[in-house]
Amino acid sequence: MPTDRRNLMVRGALLGAGLASAGIAPVAAGQGTGARFPSKRPAPADRRFVSSAVEQEIARVSRMIADPEVAWLFANCYPNTLDTTVRMATVDGKPDSFVITGDIPCLWLRDSAAQVKSYLHLARQDAKLRELFRGLIARHARSVLIDPYANAFMEDPSAPTALSWAKADDTEMRPGVAERKWEIDSLCYSMRLSHGYWRATRDAAPFDMQWADAMRAIVRTFREQQRKDGPGPYKFQRASRQPTETLLAGYGTPTRKNGMIHSGFRPSDDACQYSLFVPANLFAVTTLREMAQVANEARRDTALADDAVRLADEVATATAQHGIMRLADGSDVWAYEVDGYGNAIFMDDANVPSLSSLAWLGCVPADDARWQRTAKAAWSEANPWFFKGTAGEGIGGPHQGVNYIWPMSLIVRALSTTDDATILQCLATLKRTHAGTGFMHEAFEKDDAAKFSRDWFAWANGLFGELILHIAATRPRLLKMPLDGIKV
Structure with missing residues (x-):
């Protein structure tokens, strides 16, 4: 922030x-x-x-x-x-759920999905909760279609940002966008929300054409941010005394493209030091596959599902090859961020996805030796x-x-x-x-x-x-x- x-x-x-x-x-x-x-x-x-x-x-x-x-x-x-934090309404005769973070009256894709997760197991038995989830899935889909590079949104999709710190940002601010920090995990949380609801209820109602269009936009955005054919359409700078609030030249530090997805910012809303942010890439692999399951089972949309799985496989291979490093004691661990040139950072941040959260998120097995070494190091003085x-x-x-x-x-x-x-x-x-x-x-x-x-x-x-x-x-x-x- x-x-x-x-x-x-x-x-x-x-x-x-x-x-x-x-x-x-x-x-x-x-x-x-x-x-x-x-x-x-x-x-x-x-x-x-x-x-x-x-x-x-x-x-x-x-x-x-x-x-x-x-x-x-x-x-x-x-x-x-x-x-x-919940504000219920209707859009086109369907439920609309706007979930603010708390002391900031805007919807963060990440926060809102995470905030309702602990109610999922009760949704099958409670019609009101199902309405809440249907409305939030729809709100996420509409938000992604406004701008898949934004992390936070206004309740009124025609309103300019109300966030004082975002009003002068040098980026393409569209109506309805509260903040436009490109974070891989924002789109991951939309896919995780959909999968969690489908698995808990088997209710196909939210997974309409609008939802499918939003999921295709997610896949397209992830491919753009592999940056194989150039930096892509996203650029962001902010006048700030905090270096974590802006991106070098609008794009971040140079990288060697390797198939991983670039992220401008971390789930803390702080700028990445190196744009190849490992926890978010692993989370993207997991949630792309989850989204493919929903597309297949709830919509019989094999084209969307196959496209998502192909991208997940590519990012998984790239991250496994380029997202690891050795600590000073020789331990083989997941890096926090890499640049593709062989440079890597080891640290961990409390915000999720983090290295510490990878097993809980389902990105790696809990008994995976590399993850266990990584989590142990993250909870130690090896982590600044x-x-x-x-x-x-x-x-x-x-x-x-x-x-x-x-x-x-x-x-x-x-x-x-x-x-x-x-x-x-x-x-x-x-x-x-x-x-x-x-x-x-x-x-x-x-x-x-x-x-x-x-x-x-x-x-x-x-x-x-x-x-x-x-x-x-x-x-x-x-x-x-x-x-x-x-x-x-």
């Missing part, structure tokens, strides 16, 4: 004011049960979207959690997207964006800067491991670093969790809910274990 969002740091006496702006009252953590942990949800009449299935799931899972503070966090965080302090340890990134840990990294680590001790340590850290707010944040300072960014960040809240659901389904005994004695 630009400077406006980098400055959303909350501390001390400002904490209450920051929370009040989102309609949330702070509460001291660790004070007991019942009235000592009052709900931080909006009043029922003020909730943007209500699902009976989600309410039942909150009640069911909360009964499984022994720690009252963790149960309180789950009940606040899990429904946060529905409670506060790994921080350890008195408040906790975890991965951050350039977006919020040195010494700031993202709860998202802890959640993804817990979702990616089968080690009980690691899961409990991550859960204990999350419990101790919400600064009494009852919600997850974008990032917190490694030695003082009261210094944090974004008191209304729905993606992180949804991920926390997803983690608790995952533990309840796979290791319910861990929800009965005390967390207060666990060192973080």
Whole structure:
């Protein structure tokens, strides 16, 4: 994010004011049960979207959690997207779902798809949720057709951007576009949303001609950004003191074309140092194949499916050949970014897709030796964006800067491991670093969790809910274990 969002740091006496702006009252953590942990949800009449299935799931899972503070966090965080970010309408007689990120009233393709993921397993039994998903899939399709290079969109497709930091960008800003940072993962999340809904419901209603046109635009855009025949149509520059906010000469640093897809920006919305961003290329391979499954099964569109699979196979081969590197200790790992000339960066960023998230995303097997080496190195001093302090340890990134840990990294680590001790340590850290707010944040300072960014960040809240659901389904005994004695 630009400077406006980098400055959303909350501390001390400002904490209450920051929370009040989102309609949330702070509460001291660790004070007991019942009235000592009052709900931080909006009043029922003020909730943007209500699902009976989600309410039942909150009640069911909360009964499984022994720690009252963790149960309180789950009940606040899990429904946060529905409670506060969903705007339902109709377009051409069909549902339209506009899902904002939280404190920014725009739809990010990535965030919106990730925010609703933890409700997918309930969609088959809840007609209202199916309407939400149908509307969001349609909104994604229309957005991609407006501009497949954009990462964020306005609710009104005819409106200019309302984001102050994007108004002067040197790029082709079309009506309806809020920000035009080219990120491979934005289009991947649209395909993942479609596949998740199809797999959960077998409901073919959203997969109409508009959807197919959007999927063809995704394949076309990925091919353009292989840059085999030139730099392609996308160019972006922004006047900023932050080098992560703009691209060198509008295109990024030079690359040797090798079949991988170029990305201007990472899922943090920060510029890539080298444009061949490995986690997003691996995610593209996986989601292209998922989209092909939907095209085949829901539409019998073999031409679209075959085209997507051919591209996935090509990118997979290229990434396997060019996306690896060796660390100083000789470990063979996935690189974070490469340039095709033999130069590579090893680091990891909390935002997903990341190297740490590859197994959870289904891009590599969880027992893959290279990924395990990579994830171990990412959670260590081999990663310049790994921080350890008195408040906790975890991965951050350039977006919020040195010494700031993202709860998202802890959640993804817990979702990616089968080690009980690691899961409990991550859960204990999350419990101790919400600064009494009852919600997850974008990032917190490694030695003082009261210094944090974004008191209304729905993606992180949804991920926390997803983690608790995952533990309840796979290791319910861990929800009965005390967390207060666990060192973080």
